[in-house]
Amino acid sequence: MKIGIVCYPTYGGSGVIATELGKGLAMRGHKVHFITYAPPARLEHFHENIFYNEVRFADYPLFDYPPYETALASKLVDVVKYDKLDILHVHYAVPHASVAYMAKKILLSEGIYIPTVTTLHGTDITLVGKNPVYAPVVTFAINKSDGVTAVSESLKQDTYDNFNIDRDIKVIYNFIDFERFKRTNKEHFKKAVAPLGEKVLIHVSNFRKVKKVEDVVHIFEKVVKKIPAKLLLVGDGPERQNVEMLCRQLGLCDSIRFLGKQDAVEELLAIADLFIMPSASESFGLSALEAMACQVPVISTNAGGLPEVNIHGVTGFLSNIGDVEDMAKNALLILENPEIHQKFSAAALANAEQYSIENILPHYEAYYEAVISRSLYLKP
Numbered sequence: 001m002k003i004g005i006v007c008y009p010t011y012g013g014s015g016v017i018a019t020e021l022g023k024g025l026a027m028r029g030h031k032v033h034f035i036t037y038a039p040p041a042r043l044e045h046f047h048e049n050i051f052y053n054e055v056r057f058a059d060y061p062l063f064d065y066p067p068y069e070t071a072l073a074s075k076l077v078d079v080v081k082y083d084k085l086d087i088l089h090v091h092y093a094v095p096h097a098s099v100a101y102m103a104k105k106i107l108l109s110e111g112i113y114i115p116t117v118t119t120l121h122g123t124d125i126t127l128v129g130k131n132p133v134y135a136p137v138v139t140f141a142i143n144k145s146d147g148v149t150a151v152s153e154s155l156k157q158d159t160y161d162n163f164n165i166d167r168d169i170k171v172i173y174n175f176i177d178f179e180r181f182k183r184t185n186k187e188h189f190k191k192a193v194a195p196l197g198e199k200v201l202i203h204v205s206n207f208r209k210v211k212k213v214e215d216v217v218h219i220f221e222k223v224v225k226k227i228p229a230k231l232l233l234v235g236d237g238p239e240r241q242n243v244e245m246l247c248r249q250l251g252l253c254d255s256i257r258f259l260g261k262q263d264a265v266e267e268l269l270a271i272a273d274l275f276i277m278p279s280a281s282e283s284f285g286l287s288a289l290e291a292m293a294c295q296v297p298v299i300s301t302n303a304g305g306l307p308e309v310n311i312h313g314v315t316g317f318l319s320n321i322g323d324v325e326d327m328a329k330n331a332l333l334i335l336e337n338p339e340i341h342q343k344f345s346a347a348a349l350a351n352a353e354q355y356s357i358e359n360i361l362p363h364y365e366a367y368y369e370a371v372i373s374r375s376l377y378l379k380p
Contacts, residue, residue, distance in 0.1 A: 001368060002031045004079055006072070006100065007091040009040040012206060013286045014121035017151070017174050018091040019043050024177075024361050026050045033079055037068070041263075053079050069099050076103035080114045087368050088116045093124040094134055097141035115375035117147040117368065120155055120169070122283030126304070127210070130162045139163045147371040152305030155283040170367060173308075174284045175360035176352065181266050181293040183349075190271035193257070198228040199335045202272040202296070204265055204287040205279075207237025214239070215278035215324055217246050217256070219299070222328035224255055227335060231256045232268055269294035273341065274331055277306070280321050285309045289355055292348035297341065299331050309355075315348040 003025060007018030019040040022032040026049035034040055037055045055075045057066035076099065079085060088103070090096035100116040107114050118141070128134060142148055142159070148169045150156040156169045194200050201220055205211040213233065220231045233243070233256060240258070247256050262268060265287075269275075275291035277300040282288075284305040288298045292309075298316035300306050301323075312318040317330035334341050 001025075001087065001365075001372075002033070002083060002085045003368065004033045004035055004076065004083075004085045004088040005091070006035050006076070006088065006096045007040065009034075009036040009038045009043075013174070013284070014092040014119075014124070015040055016042055016286065017121070018089075018119075020175070020177060020357065021089075021361075021364060022050065023047070024357050025364070028361065028365070031083075033083060033085065035072070035075055035079055037072075051083070069095050069102075072096075072099045073102045073106065076100065077106050080107055081110070081112065085114060087372055088114055089119065089368075090116060091119045092121050093118055093138050093142060094128050095137075097145060098137050101141050101144045113375060115146040115371050117149065117371055118142060118145040119172075120148065120150045120159055120283075122151070122155060122281070122304070123210070125155060125159050125162065126281055126283065135163065139165065143167055146375050147367060149367065151284045152308050154305040154308065158283075158304075172363045172367065173355055173360060174286050174289065175355050175357045176286075176290055176293050177357050178293060178353070181269070181290050183295040184267075184270045186267060186270045189267065193232070193271060194230045196228060198230045199223075199273045200230050200232065200271055201274045201276055201331070202232045202234065202268060202291070203276045204234040204268075204291075205237070205277075207235050207239045207243070209239060210280045211237075211239070212278045212280055212322075213243045214246055215322065215327075216276045217243060217250065217252065218324045219276055219278065219328045219331060220256070221250050221252060222324070223331050223335065224252070226332055229255065229335070232259055232272070233257065234259045234262050234265060234268060236260050265290070266294060269296055272296045274299060274335060275316075276327070276331070277301070277310075278319075278321070278324075278327060279303055279306070282306050289352055292352040295345040295349045297334050297344035297348050299327050299334075301327075309351075311347070311351060314344070315351050316344060 008015045019042040026032045033051045035053045090100045097118040203216045275298045282304045298310045301321045302318040319326040
């Protein structure tokens with residue numbers, strides 16, 4: 001198949017999954033065209049089946065902001081026509097689903113029908129999409145997609161609860177590449193981070209309010225009072241300054257490292273003893289899954305799709321949002337008991353294996369084929 005993929009080319013979960021999906025499809029022989037305003041963050045290497053199509057903006061003094069949607073729609077029309085794509089797959093509903101609909105209508109006027117699949121990833125539904133400013137357009141665009149997928153059962157239900165959707169939504173879970181995310185021997189690295197054998201806790205996010213990174217620090221404060229420990233904070237975003245100030249107020253600066261955005265996050269996960277994810281909202285919890293693939297137990301909230309990934313009492317523990325006391329207690333239970341830690345580490349890996357890219361890719365291929373087949377009779 002010739003597949004067009006539209007995504008945000010950033011470190012967010014939707015961009016990561018879209019990029020890894022495209023790379024995986026290319027390895028299986030499909031021609032994949034990424035259509036974005038910048039090269040996707042995880043598109044590191046050349047592959048003969050991967051093509052990058054840059055969305056460019058025309059500068060004009062009338063506009064306070066470049067008309068991204070118009071430029072993207074025009075680019076989609078161009079790529080579909082001249083590269084003869086079989087299907088468009090847009091990730092994150094806002095604004096990609098509505099742009100895909102616009103491009104589809106333009107192409108239809110020229111005698112070309114292109115089926116579109118929209119994948120819902122989380123905040124495009126639970127936060128941004130249901131804002132009254134965007135909700136009517138999001139609802140319309142989802143309903144006009146030829147196929148709709150969601151990354152968890154929780155997100156699927158949220159979509160039906162918050163929008164008037166008359167389409168079937170298929171759940172296809174997020175996935176990971178076990179060639180990359182696996183436990184490797186990084187003891188020399190761990191000694192540099194924790195020279196006295198301290199336990200290493202880690203959190204990875206984009207430091208938005210919904211990630212509740214301050215709760216990570218409060219959990220760590222309670223842990224470090226009981227056992228020697230270090231905390232690695234990976235990522236960056238609007239809440240970083242507040243978190244740094246909190247670390248200073250609590251006198252924890254010597255025990256916490258802010259590492260910013262990291263491309264090789266798997267090397268940090270390989271030295272971690274526990275992953276902390278106290279989010280107020282998570283459609284799936286991709287970073288938690290990546291930790292589990294590296295045999296790291298997870299302490300998380302029970303928000304959104306997290307219970308579908310982090311199995312309570314098996315791969316880690318779930319707590320209510322904001323219950324720092326319970327999360328700290330659960331963290332200590334795992335960290336203070338080597339046998340329990342080993343048991344949870346093994347279970348984390350075993351659960352993560354069902355989300356391998358090799359298991360998930362065929363679901364996308366079959367879904368594309370079904371959508372294309374259903375759309376054949378609509379072709380002019």
